[in-house]
Amino acid sequence: MKDLNMLVTGVGGQGTILASDIIAEVGMRAGYDVKKSNVLGLAVRGGSVRSHVRWDPESVSAPMSSKGTVNYLISFEKLEAARNLSYLKQDGEVLVNNQEIPPVSVSAGDKAYPDINEIKKMTEKVARETYYFDGLATAEDLGSSRVLNVVILGAFSNFIDVDEKVWIDVISESVPPKFQELNKKAFQKGKKLVEGVDVE
Amino acid sequence: MKELLQGNEAIARGAYEAGIQVATGYPGTPSSEILKTIALKFNDSIYAEWSTNEKVAMDAAAGAAYSGKRTLVTTKQVGMNVMSDSLLYTVYTGAEAGLVIVTADDPGFFSTQNEQDNRWYGKLAKIPILEPQDSQEAKDFVVKGIELSEEFDTPVLVRTTMRTSHSKSVVELGERDNVDKSLDKFPRNQRKYVMTAQWAEKRHPIVEERLDEMREYATDSPLNFIDWGKKDIGIITSAVNYTYAKDVFPEASFLKLGMTYPLSEKLIKEFADEVERVLVIEELDPFLQETIQAMGIEVTGKEIFPKCGELLPDDIFEYIEGTDFEPQREIPQPRDQGEDDLPERSPVLCPGCPHRSSFHILAEMDIPVAGDIGCYNLGCLPPFNAQHTMGCMGASIGVLHGMSLGDLDEPAVATIGDSTFFHSGMPPLANMMHNHGDGTAIIMDNRTTAMTGHQDHPGITQTLGGEETEKIDIEEVVRAMGVEKVEVVDAFNVDEVREALKECNEYDGPAVLITEGECVQITSEKAQEAYEVNPEECIACGKCLDLGCPSIVKTDEEYKDTGRFKAGIDPVLCVGSICDVCRQVCPTGAIKAPNETEGE
Structure with a gap:
C-alpha cells in the first residue's frame, strides 16, 4: 500500500461528488486513512467541480493535494481535464470521459471550445498515459445517463489494487435499492472501457 | 465505530453526542449541512429549525438554553453580523445549559461577499473560540464546547472554514450524553437574565473574571497540544491550516491551538523558548500573531503570508520561497499547463429558472437595480448585466429607498427573493412605506431558499422537521404594510412580467411586483420534452x-x-x-x- 492522490473533475450535475465520495469510502474500507475536499463554488448547476481525494496507509494531512502531486486525474469532461492538469504529478495518469459540455461563453459563441487535439497535446506533456473513453454512451446504453459516474468508477477501478467487492459494496450502499442492479452493471461495463493498465 | 463524515455532518454528530436538544440557524454556505444533517439523522433526539434569520435563531437559542436545553446555533460568517446583537447579551447572561454557536467562515470567497475573519467576534464577545482541523475535531469540539459552556457559564464559538465544513475525513463515533438539564419552571433570575444597565453592570466583571479563568484553562487543556519535532522552526497554527503546514514542514515543532481565544501566555512562551524561530501560519487576519506579539514574543507571520484568500499548501510553498523558512520536503513542481487560457465556466441561472424573464426585461428596460443575496444575484452577470448594487442579505429594498432620495432621472427597482424577504426584507419595506419612499421592489418568489440548497422559510408549508405549517402569504404581508400598488404575476410569462413592471414603475410611490414561479430544481412538474x-x-x-x-x-x-x-x-x-x-x-x-x- 502506498499513498495515492486523486482528483475528480467535471461539471455540476454530472455526479462527480458522489463518485469522489465513493472513492474516499472505498479507500477507508481498504484500510487507508482518507480525506476529501470539494470545491463547488456557488451552489448552482453548470459550474466547474473539483474534488480531491487522498489515501494514505498512515495518515493524510491536508484534505487537498498540492499541484504536481496527483496520481490520477479522473475527469468527467474534456475541458475540465485540461483545466486541472497542473495538479498532475509528472507521470501521473489521466482518465477522460469524452464528453463535451460547452460553458455559456462557448455556446453563446464568444469563445471556442478547445479542439480535442489541443487537449491531447496538453495532457501528453505531463501524463504518462491518458485514457479517453465514452462513458456517457455506455451509461445511455444501460438506459440512464445518471449512472455515468459509476461507469467512470468502473473504468478507474482498473488502476487500483482494491478488491472489486469493496467497490460494489460501497456503490450499492450509495444508491437507492431499486438502482443497485443497474449500478452494478454500470460498474462492470465501465471496467471494460479501460484495459491493459498498470495496477498500483 | 468509524465513519467518513463531512465537517458539517461531524458537527451534527457532535451535537447529538453532546446531548444537544435544540438547534437553530439560517442557511448559508458553507454552514447549511449542519442543521440538514441533524434533521435527517437525529430528528428524534434534537429539535432543529430554520429560523427566519440568524438573530432570531440566536434569540430562540438563548431562550432554550435559559430553559435548560443544551443548544446549538449555526451561521455562515456574514450571518454572524446579523446574529451579533443577540450573541452579545448572552455573553453577559450565560445560561442554564450549554450553548454553542458555529460560524462557518469563507476564506477564498467561494460563496460570500467578503472574507471577514469571525475570530474577532470571539474576542469582541470575550468568549472562547474552538477551531477544528478536521471532521474528528469538528465533532469533538462541539462536545467540548458544551462542556466548556457549562463549566464557565459562557456561550462558546466553534469556528470552521469552508475547507473544514466541506471536507470529509474519518471520525470515531461516540455515545450521546443523555444528561438532561431541562427545567420545569423558567428561572426567575432577573439579575442574570435581564440585562438592564443596573444588572448588566454587575455581570461585566464576571465576564472578565471568567476570561482570566479560561486563559488559565488554556494552559493545560488538551485542546492545545505541542508536537515536538526539529527545533529550528516552531510553528504556531490552528484549524485546517495545521494540516497544510504539516504537509510543507513535516519535521518542524508545532504548537497546535484548538482553542484560539483566549490564549495562554504561559503555554506560548514555553513553546517559543524551546525553538529557534517561530512561524505563525493562519488564514486571513493576524489574529494569533498580534496577540502573541503583544506577549513580547518574536514571530513571523503576515510579513510573508497574505491576509487575503486561503493559505493552502501550494500557497505556503509559494510565499516561503526566498525567506528563512525553507520547506522540509521537495517542492512538488506545479507546472503551468496553460489552463488560464481555457474558457471559464461561470455560474449561470439554470435552464428553466423562474428569474430569467425578470432579468431579461430589466436588461431591456436598462434601469438601475438594487440586488440582494440569492441565485438572482447572477442577474449582475452577462448577458443581463441587470443588477447594479449588492451588499448583503436584505439590503436591496433599503438601498432602493436611498436611491429614491437621490432624485434620479429614472425609475429604480430592487430584486429580492422570498426567503431573503422574510430574513430582512420586511423592515426596509416598512421603512419605505412610513417615509414615503418611491420605487419598485420585485419579490422573486421561487418558493424556496434555492441558493443554499432549498431550505424552508415562512412562505412554505413545511418545516425543516417535516411538519405541515401554514404559509405566510407575501402579498398579504405587503398589503398589510400599506403597499397599494401590488402586482402578482407568473414569472414564466414574459409579457405579463413586462407589463406589470411598467405599471409599477409608472406608479407614484412604493410598489411591489411579486413574480411567482417554482425553482426548477424543486418543481413538482416533470421536465417536459425539449423545445x-x-x-x-x-x-x-x-x-x-x-x-x-x-x-x-x-x-x-x-x-x-x-x-x-x-x-x-x-x-x-x-x-x-x-x-x-x-x-x-x-x-x-x-x-x-x-x-x-x-x-x-
Whole structure:
C-alpha cells in the first residue's frame, strides 16, 4: 500500500461528488486513512467541480493535494481535464470521459471550445498515459445517463489494487435499492472501457 | 465505530453526542449541512429549525438554553453580523445549559461577499473560540464546547472554514450524553437574565473574571497540544491550516491551538523558548500573531503570508520561497499547463429558472437595480448585466429607498427573493412605506431558499422537521404594510412580467411586483420534452441567446442575410414547456414546443 492522490473533475450535475465520495469510502474500507475536499463554488448547476481525494496507509494531512502531486486525474469532461492538469504529478495518469459540455461563453459563441487535439497535446506533456473513453454512451446504453459516474468508477477501478467487492459494496450502499442492479452493471461495463493498465 | 463524515455532518454528530436538544440557524454556505444533517439523522433526539434569520435563531437559542436545553446555533460568517446583537447579551447572561454557536467562515470567497475573519467576534464577545482541523475535531469540539459552556457559564464559538465544513475525513463515533438539564419552571433570575444597565453592570466583571479563568484553562487543556519535532522552526497554527503546514514542514515543532481565544501566555512562551524561530501560519487576519506579539514574543507571520484568500499548501510553498523558512520536503513542481487560457465556466441561472424573464426585461428596460443575496444575484452577470448594487442579505429594498432620495432621472427597482424577504426584507419595506419612499421592489418568489440548497422559510408549508405549517402569504404581508400598488404575476410569462413592471414603475410611490414561479430544481412538474428551433425560420437575431440559458447554443448554420449563426437547443438541458421563455422572446416564432413541430 502506498499513498495515492486523486482528483475528480467535471461539471455540476454530472455526479462527480458522489463518485469522489465513493472513492474516499472505498479507500477507508481498504484500510487507508482518507480525506476529501470539494470545491463547488456557488451552489448552482453548470459550474466547474473539483474534488480531491487522498489515501494514505498512515495518515493524510491536508484534505487537498498540492499541484504536481496527483496520481490520477479522473475527469468527467474534456475541458475540465485540461483545466486541472497542473495538479498532475509528472507521470501521473489521466482518465477522460469524452464528453463535451460547452460553458455559456462557448455556446453563446464568444469563445471556442478547445479542439480535442489541443487537449491531447496538453495532457501528453505531463501524463504518462491518458485514457479517453465514452462513458456517457455506455451509461445511455444501460438506459440512464445518471449512472455515468459509476461507469467512470468502473473504468478507474482498473488502476487500483482494491478488491472489486469493496467497490460494489460501497456503490450499492450509495444508491437507492431499486438502482443497485443497474449500478452494478454500470460498474462492470465501465471496467471494460479501460484495459491493459498498470495496477498500483 | 468509524465513519467518513463531512465537517458539517461531524458537527451534527457532535451535537447529538453532546446531548444537544435544540438547534437553530439560517442557511448559508458553507454552514447549511449542519442543521440538514441533524434533521435527517437525529430528528428524534434534537429539535432543529430554520429560523427566519440568524438573530432570531440566536434569540430562540438563548431562550432554550435559559430553559435548560443544551443548544446549538449555526451561521455562515456574514450571518454572524446579523446574529451579533443577540450573541452579545448572552455573553453577559450565560445560561442554564450549554450553548454553542458555529460560524462557518469563507476564506477564498467561494460563496460570500467578503472574507471577514469571525475570530474577532470571539474576542469582541470575550468568549472562547474552538477551531477544528478536521471532521474528528469538528465533532469533538462541539462536545467540548458544551462542556466548556457549562463549566464557565459562557456561550462558546466553534469556528470552521469552508475547507473544514466541506471536507470529509474519518471520525470515531461516540455515545450521546443523555444528561438532561431541562427545567420545569423558567428561572426567575432577573439579575442574570435581564440585562438592564443596573444588572448588566454587575455581570461585566464576571465576564472578565471568567476570561482570566479560561486563559488559565488554556494552559493545560488538551485542546492545545505541542508536537515536538526539529527545533529550528516552531510553528504556531490552528484549524485546517495545521494540516497544510504539516504537509510543507513535516519535521518542524508545532504548537497546535484548538482553542484560539483566549490564549495562554504561559503555554506560548514555553513553546517559543524551546525553538529557534517561530512561524505563525493562519488564514486571513493576524489574529494569533498580534496577540502573541503583544506577549513580547518574536514571530513571523503576515510579513510573508497574505491576509487575503486561503493559505493552502501550494500557497505556503509559494510565499516561503526566498525567506528563512525553507520547506522540509521537495517542492512538488506545479507546472503551468496553460489552463488560464481555457474558457471559464461561470455560474449561470439554470435552464428553466423562474428569474430569467425578470432579468431579461430589466436588461431591456436598462434601469438601475438594487440586488440582494440569492441565485438572482447572477442577474449582475452577462448577458443581463441587470443588477447594479449588492451588499448583503436584505439590503436591496433599503438601498432602493436611498436611491429614491437621490432624485434620479429614472425609475429604480430592487430584486429580492422570498426567503431573503422574510430574513430582512420586511423592515426596509416598512421603512419605505412610513417615509414615503418611491420605487419598485420585485419579490422573486421561487418558493424556496434555492441558493443554499432549498431550505424552508415562512412562505412554505413545511418545516425543516417535516411538519405541515401554514404559509405566510407575501402579498398579504405587503398589503398589510400599506403597499397599494401590488402586482402578482407568473414569472414564466414574459409579457405579463413586462407589463406589470411598467405599471409599477409608472406608479407614484412604493410598489411591489411579486413574480411567482417554482425553482426548477424543486418543481413538482416533470421536465417536459425539449423545445426545438426551426432553422428555416431562425434569423440568427440572438434574442434567445441573450437569455443566457445554458440549453441555447449557437449552431454552425449561417443565416445568409447577415452571416450570423443560427440558434439551436440542447435537448438534454432544456426543460421545455415548464419554462417557455425562449419561445416567447423569439420574434419569428422559430422556437417551438415539440407538439408544434409535429403539427407542421
